[in-house]
Amino acid sequence: MIKLILTDMDGTLLNDNNEINKEFYPIFNKLLDKNIIFGAASGRQYYNLLDRFDKVKENMLFVAENGTYVVYKGKELIINSLERDIAMEIVKIARNIENAFPILCGKEGAYIEKTDPRLLVETKKYYTRHTVVDDLTMVEDEILKVAICDFSGSEINSLKYYNDYTDKVKVAVSGRIWLDITNKNANKGFAVKKLQELFKIRYEETMVFGDYLNDLEMMKSAFYSFAMENAHEDLKKVSRFITKSNNENGVVDTIKEVALNNNVRRLSIEELEEYSV
Numbered sequence: 574m575i576k577l578i579l580t581d582m583d584g585t586l587l588n589d590n591n592e593i594n595k596e597f598y599p600i601f602n603k604l605l606d607k608n609i610i611f612g613a614a615s616g617r618q619y620y621n622l623l624d625r626f627d628k629v630k631e632n633m634l635f636v637a638e639n640g641t642y643v644v645y646k647g648k649e650l651i652i653n654s655l656e657r658d659i660a661m662e663i664v665k666i667a668r669n670i671e672n673a674f675p676i677l678c679g680k681e682g683a684y685i686e687k688t689d690p691r692l693l694v695e696t697k698k699y700y701t702r703h704t705v706v707d708d709l710t711m712v713e714d715e716i717l718k719v720a721i722c723d724f725s726g727s728e729i730n731s732l733k734y735y736n737d738y739t740d741k742v743k744v745a746v747s748g749r750i751w752l753d754i755t756n757k758n759a760n761k762g763f764a765v766k767k768l769q770e771l772f773k774i775r776y777e778e779t780m781v782f783g784d785y786l787n788d789l790e791m792m793k794s795a796f797y798s799f800a801m802e803n804a805h806e807d808l809k810k811v812s813r814f815i816t817k818s819n820n821e822n823g824v825v826d827t828i829k830e831v832a833l834n835n836n837v838r839r840l841s842i843e844e845l846e847e848y849s850v
Contacts, residue, residue, distance in 0.1 A: 584784035640764035679714030747787035762790025
């Protein structure tokens, strides 16, 4: 029986219009009735996720900022901070990357230095609490991660600037224009494993959904690992199953058909042939 379900947001639960399918809320209530914990595991800010799930936030699990900040039913469970000195080094490098901007992601809010219209639009999408400051290095907050908003494409542009940091921090391409840099052991998969320990939930009782490279570790943390049809090809390679795209309500339909209809009795891949990679 599945006891824990976690889904990424952008490109996964959300469609390309940034919408949650209307079917989600009745399905969430059914999961609640069955004592199945449901959570959003996202690079988004905790306060942004609270707003998106305002109707059910009292009973939601939030794995925010790529696994660095985890809250369940209003209680802080995990905080995995980034060392301040390293964060400032990362910020200083990002300032010199053409067409890219650093965002300092703290426990209390997000901080940016520039008022570039493109940056403001992207920041507002994912960081409900954000402040424009003169100097990121002067911000007083517990730092969860540094995000790089790279309008030239994170995988082909800003990623290479941090090749020398991969032994110190976790560098993850989290979207076409996003690079997230966190503490070395901070990622969604690490957070899922900690949650499994806290709630005494097994790997075989866990279901996860994702679409991009910041979901790689999370896919390895659950038997029921579903890559979206629209997912990055590298994510599909490490996922056990593939489901319909984010625009086809893949997450909610899979939860209905697999988690709520007892299609997991034997923990067998053959039971789920239509989803198999």
